[in-house]
Amino acid sequence: MEVTIKAADIDTWDMGVSLGTDLKEDLDRTHLNLGILANHLCPVRRAGARSKDNRSQTITALAKAIGIGRSWLSNAAANAAFYAGYYDKVPPQANINELSKARKITEWKPNQDKKPTKTQIKLAMAFLDGQVDEPEKIPPTAISYVRAARAKLIRALEHEEPLESSEVTIVEKAKDGLDEIDSHYESEDD
Numbered sequence: 001m002e003v004t005i006k007a008a009d010i011d012t013w014d015m016g017v018s019l020g021t022d023l024k025e026d027l028d029r030t031h032l033n034l035g036i037l038a039n040h041l042c043p044v045r046r047a048g049a050r051s052k053d054n055r056s057q058t059i060t061a062l063a064k065a066i067g068i069g070r071s072w073l074s075n076a077a078a079n080a081a082f083y084a085g086y087y088d089k090v091p092p093q094a095n096i097n098e099l100s101k102a103r104k105i106t107e108w109k110p111n112q113d114k115k116p117t118k119t120q121i122k123l124a125m126a127f128l129d130g131q132v133d134e135p136e137k138i139p140p141t142a143i144s145y146v147r148a149a150r151a152k153l154i155r156a157l158e159h160e161e162p163l164e165s166s167e168v169t170i171v172e173k174a175k176d177g178l179d180e181i182d183s184h185y186e187s188e189d190d
Contacts, residue, residue, distance in 0.1 A: 024095065031096045032087065035080025038062055038073055075100055078110040086121055094128045102127040143185045150178040 010016045042057050059077060063070040075096075082103045083090055090099070105127055106120035116124075153175040156163065163171065 025092065028094070028096060028099075031076045031099075032080050032083070034066075034068070034073060035076030035078070036084075038077035039081055042077070079103060081110050082106075082108055082116050082124070083121075084115070086125075089125060091125075091128050098128055143182065146178050146181050150175055150182060153178065 005019070010019065038059055041062055042059050044057075059074050060070050063073040066073075079096070079099045083099070094102075102124035103116075106116060106123050108116045108120050153171055156171055157168065157175070162168075
C-alpha cells in the first residue's frame with residue numbers, strides 16, 4: 001500500500017487540517033463512487049436471504065472481493081442510489097455520516113425499488129445545508145421488543161434446521177406468552 005503523507009513535511013496545524021480536508025473529500029468521493037459501482041454490479045438487492053436472480057452478485061460478495069466492510073459498502077450503495085442525479089447539488093462539506101443521516105431522515109429505503117421523491121431530496125439537502133435538524137430519536141417501546149422477540153421465535157420454529165421436539169414445545173410456550181402480552185397492546189395500535 002502506498003502512503004502519500006510524510007508527517008515530517010507538515011509544519012503547522014493549518015497545513016495538517018488542509019491536508020486532512022483534502023483526504024476527507026477523497027474519502028467522500030470514494031464512498032459515493034464505490035456505492036455507484038456496487039449498485040451497478042449488484043442491481044438486485046433484498047434484505048435477508050440472497051436473491052435467486054444474483055446469487056454471486058451480492059454486496060457481501062463484492063465487499064469480500066475488494067476487501068471492504070459489507071455494511072460500509074451497503075451504506076455507500078444506499079447513499080449513491082439516493083443522491084443519483086443530484087451529486088452536483090450535494091454540499092462539498094457533507095461527509096459520509098451526514099449523507100447517511102440526511103437520507104435516513106427522509107425515510108427513503110434502498111429496497112423500495114423506487115427513486116426518492118423531489119420532496120425527499122429537498123429535505124435531505126436542507127439537512128446537509130444545516131437548515132433542518134435531525135429529528136429526535138424516540139427510544140423503542142417495551143412492546144416493540146416483545147414483538148421483535150416473538151418474530152424471532154417464529155423464525156426459529158420455521159428454521160430449516162429444526163429444533164428437537166422438546167425445544168419446540170418450550171419455544172412455542174414462550175411465543176404464546178409473547179402473543180398474550182402483544183394482544184393487550186393491539187387496540188393501542190389502531
